[in-house]
Amino acid sequence: MSNATNLLQRETHCKDCSLACMCLPISLHADEMDALDRIVKRGRPLRKGDVLFRQGDEFNSIFALRSGAIKTYGLSDEGDEQITGFHLAGELIGMSGMDTERYTVTAVALETTSVCEIPFDNLDELTAVLPQLRKQLMRLMSRELREDQEMMLLLSRKNADQRIATLLINLSARFRARGYSARAFRLAMSRNEIGNYLGLAVETVSRVFTRFQQHGLITAEGKQIEILDYIQLCALAGGQTE
Amino acid sequence: MSNATNLLQRETHCKDCSLACMCLPISLHADEMDALDRIVKRGRPLRKGDVLFRQGDEFNSIFALRSGAIKTYGLSDEGDEQITGFHLAGELIGMSGMDTERYTVTAVALETTSVCEIPFDNLDELTAVLPQLRKQLMRLMSRELREDQEMMLLLSRKNADQRIATLLINLSARFRARGYSARAFRLAMSRNEIGNYLGLAVETVSRVFTRFQQHGLITAEGKQIEILDYIQLCALAGGQTE
DNA sequence: CGTGGCCTTGAACCTAGTCAAGTCTAGTGG
């Protein structure tokens, strides 16, 4: 509505978006991308701590992250939060709500974050006429299934060291894919959130970070991480206990 | 090809299938169901131990289970199998292969099992013209995402007792949904497979079963299970340690 | 400069894993 918003909207069409290559528009033609673009809503950025949607809210849209980072969490039976994922630019969230018509998790910004809102009914109609879009939506859901399976493997098979190593390698690869350094980056989430996500106590996370530093695998100053021994960290993440 | 196969095929159209209400054809009209039916292939039943598809095989079809039970597993980095799910009649499997064009898990029959093969390219074309089918396919994927999230919660938050209780309650509900007894049923999987799936050692699974019996929650004779105290088992599965 | 939140460190405890027998069961062949 304001000039600022208009400016923001004008700046960011799918065809100009550097993330298009990993987002929904993959392999759409220019006119198809326009059609997609027309249904996308781009609001003002979220600030750290802002809620994008709440578990139980009516499911109307899925969201593509344009920048920043989001955590999603559900409430466990005891009422405390269980983080189900950390999401970076180019990723789609909210899809698990499709089944029940309500979001199954809450999504909160970990830092200043801008998102594209994609009303699902419109998207659904569009997928009927754009096979490539349909395919990509399916692909993204399928990929999430695969990632969840890897997470299950991590949770049921890996020890604390391996879990943290896996997370670091995973983040590193995702940063690289987005054009950032794979070697040095800043964690958007707290130790507490890492522990919650990986099924570890905060204390354990902390201890593993110190141990990794003592062994010269990484340096960690607060949230600033540098990977020193990528090879060995990979090996750890991969499974074998060195 | 044989008479037997023809008979089998004739017997089982989607519109006659008792599982249609939880499978893909939900809320399709008769003619739409025919269209779906035309692309479905129904082969001879699998016997216990038969492989439906292998991790790494080219992804061409998804499969709907008509009867029996299937386990899916991936190989962990150390090379041993990690079971990612037990699947019963009416469920769809193979969808996580969509992303990579290869199946990400191996699917093996736990008992005599018949499946409907649904070539994905045909299904995809059909979803362009059948909005209800598209919706249902999305829903099923979305549901699987939600179930995976619950599994992650189980693996990162629940102790051995709660895990086993959750599995039993979950199976019980699924049997009920299929018209079988929710109170007494036969497990298709071994203790080993249960442990593998839930991230527990076989010995732990065994101990929990005995403990549950001592506390009068269930009886277990081999794979035959009877739930004696549904309420308390639910409470356990739900989270609180009684 | 003080406060609160986040992070780190230490010590004790506990759950589930591992190792090692031993039992039960289903399937096989004499």
Place this chain on the structure above:
DNA sequence: CCACTAGACTTGACTAGGTTCAAGGCCACG
């Protein structure tokens, strides 16, 4: 039909990795 065997299951004793509890340090922000 029964004896035999391999695999599945159970049970006990010990161990280890991670949680919990408790305390103290660090940093950012008012």
